[in-house]
Amino acid sequence: MKILKERIMKDGRVFPGNVLKVDSFINHQIDTGLMAEIGEEFKRRYDNCGITKVLTIEASGIAIASFVAYKMGVPLVFAKKTQTKNIASDVYTAKVTSYTHGRVYDVIVSKEFITSADKVLIIDDFLANGQALLGLIEIVRSAGAEVAGAGIVIEKSFQDGGKLIRNSGIRVESLAMVSSLENGTVTFED
Amino acid sequence: MKILKERIMKDGRVFPGNVLKVDSFINHQIDTGLMAEIGEEFKRRYDNCGITKVLTIEASGIAIASFVAYKMGVPLVFAKKTQTKNIASDVYTAKVTSYTHGRVYDVIVSKEFITSADKVLIIDDFLANGQALLGLIEIVRSAGAEVAGAGIVIEKSFQDGGKLIRNSGIRVESLAMVSSLENGTVTFED
Numbered sequence: 001m002k003i004l005k006e007r008i009m010k011d012g013r014v015f016p017g018n019v020l021k022v023d024s025f026i027n028h029q030i031d032t033g034l035m036a037e038i039g040e041e042f043k044r045r046y047d048n049c050g051i052t053k054v055l056t057i058e059a060s061g062i063a064i065a066s067f068v069a070y071k072m073g074v075p076l077v078f079a080k081k082t083q084t085k086n087i088a089s090d091v092y093t094a095k096v097t098s099y100t101h102g103r104v105y106d107v108i109v110s111k112e113f114i115t116s117a118d119k120v121l122i123i124d125d126f127l128a129n130g131q132a133l134l135g136l137i138e139i140v141r142s143a144g145a146e147v148a149g150a151g152i153v154i155e156k157s158f159q160d161g162g163k164l165i166r167n168s169g170i171r172v173e174s175l176a177m178v179s180s181l182e183n184g185t186v187t188f189e190d
Numbered sequence: 191m192k193i194l195k196e197r198i199m200k201d202g203r204v205f206p207g208n209v210l211k212v213d214s215f216i217n218h219q220i221d222t223g224l225m226a227e228i229g230e231e232f233k234r235r236y237d238n239c240g241i242t243k244v245l246t247i248e249a250s251g252i253a254i255a256s257f258v259a260y261k262m263g264v265p266l267v268f269a270k271k272t273q274t275k276n277i278a279s280d281v282y283t284a285k286v287t288s289y290t291h292g293r294v295y296d297v298i299v300s301k302e303f304i305t306s307a308d309k310v311l312i313i314d315d316f317l318a319n320g321q322a323l324l325g326l327i328e329i330v331r332s333a334g335a336e337v338a339g340a341g342i343v344i345e346k347s348f349q350d351g352g353k354l355i356r357n358s359g360i361r362v363e364s365l366a367m368v369s370s371l372e373n374g375t376v377t378f379e380d
Contacts (some may be wrong), residue, residue: 029267029303032260059248059268066253067260070222077219110195113219 001039001175004153005188007034008176014184018156019139026153027060032067038175040065042151045173046072046121049148053114055140056123057107057132064153065123068146072121077114079107079136092142094135099128107135109143116144122127127152127174130161137170154178191232191365193380194343197224198366204300205372208346216315216343217250222257224360228365232341235363236262236311239338239341243267243304243369246313247297247322254343255313262311267303269326269358271295282332297325299333306334317342327360344368347379350355 002125025031035156036166043064051072057079058067069076069117077181083105087093091108098105127133133150149171155162166172203211215221241262246255247269259266263307273295281298288295304310310330317323323340330337339361345352347367356362367379 023300024302028270028300029265030256030259032256032266036258036260059252059270062249062252063256063266063268063275066220066222066225067378069220070226070257073223075219076222076253078253080218080249110213110218112214 001038003034003037004176008140008154008178008186012186014181014186018158020156020178020181020186022125022154022155029090030063032063035061035063035067036071038064038153039069039071040120041175042068042123042173043071046149046151049121050119051121051148052118053120053145054123055079055109055114055120055136057081057136061124064125068121069094075110075113079109079139081105082108092139094138094142096131096135098131101171107132107139111126111143114140114143114145118143119148120145120146121148122150123152124150127155127165127172128159128162130159130164133161133165137165149173151175156181165184193227194366196222197221198344198368198376199364202216204371204376205280206232207209208348210344210346210368210371210376212315212344216254220253222253225253225257227260227261228254228343229261231365232258232311232313232363234262236339239311240309241338243313243335245269245299245304245310245326247271247305247326251314253283254315258311258313258341265303267299268303269297269299269329282329284328284332287321287323288319296330297322299329301333304330304333304335308333308335309338310335311338312340313342314340315343317345317351317355317362318349320349320354323351323355339363341365345372346371 054069152174155174180187218242244259254314345364370377
């Protein structure tokens with residue numbers, strides 16, 4: 001997606017450890033005009049797939065997924081992160097390891113909001129090692145629902161999450177594929 | 191706001207302890223069509239106020255505030271909740287007591303994203319005792335920016351947050367004012 005890649009080149013900042021910060025327009029401060037265009041782009045890519053629900057994970061997926069769900073005319077559900085020891089029986093749950101924050105947390109979705117009748121599009125801002133996305137896929141499958149695919153804003157294609165998930169047969173659409181952050185420079189695929 | 195009140199009557203659920211659950215359309219599953227209408231309503235109420243930025247707090251404020259910011263054509267910033275002991279020097283911070291979760295957390299916003307040139311509209315889903323809103327007001331003022339007002343989806347007017355904040359001279363616009371949840375029934379003001 002051209003305007004997204006241009007914006008990453010302009011406002012993204014690379015930090016040691018392959019960190020790409022986009023907190024001036026995606027992650028902390030948000031350019032909602034760009035999010036609306038991203039929503040339109042995912043709608044275009046997943047049109048006629050029979051999507052009944054958009055699923056994301058708090059917090060930075062919510063703004064993006066809001067516009068995707070709005071453009072597609074389906075409800076949005078966001079999975080919640082929790083470190084509560086006692087998980088209630090009325091939720092689907094998956095364990096996710098966060099390498100960024102160095103901890104394991106539970107991701108939960110109320111059983112009311114995903115059912116076996118659903119065809120779910122999963123949306124997230126980043127795909128790197130794929131842990132969060134795998135957790136969301138596990139939740140959708142626990143509900144007996146179908147994963148129609150995933151829509152990712154920025155994929156770090158030099159990490160193995162994207163390959164892992166595509167190899168498992170799930171469609172993954174990423175709007176910007178970053179192949180390298182070496183020497184503080186963002187390089188895109190193609 | 192009529193359609194919001196009707197929706198609360200239809201899909202809101204009252205639980206012991208004055209808990210109003212709206213997690214089927216605002217808090218966990220989200221009706222983004224309704225959020226877009228809420229965005230339009232806040233734009234109408236705060237039009238011509240010179241708003242330069244919308245501020246909310248993760249996670250349940252983000253979807254609402256995304257549409258407010260989009261309709262107003264200004265950036266959205268969401269404050270992050272953290273329990274990290276070491277707060278960096280490049281953020282504004284405020285302590286917020288959550289009665290719901292029975293703990294105190296820090297709310298942070300990067301200094302880059304609110305400046306003394308900003309006139310800020312604060313958006314949140316609920317206003318009850320006002321602790322989160324007071325934290326966000328403190329952050330805006332720490333930046334030397336102006337609070338143009340607050341936009342709340344559901345105010346529990348039988349708790350004292352709204353009165354407290356209005357008495358301090360801040361404009362608060364709430365789209366649904368709930369005066370009572372007694373006997374499991376939602377009663378609105380007027």
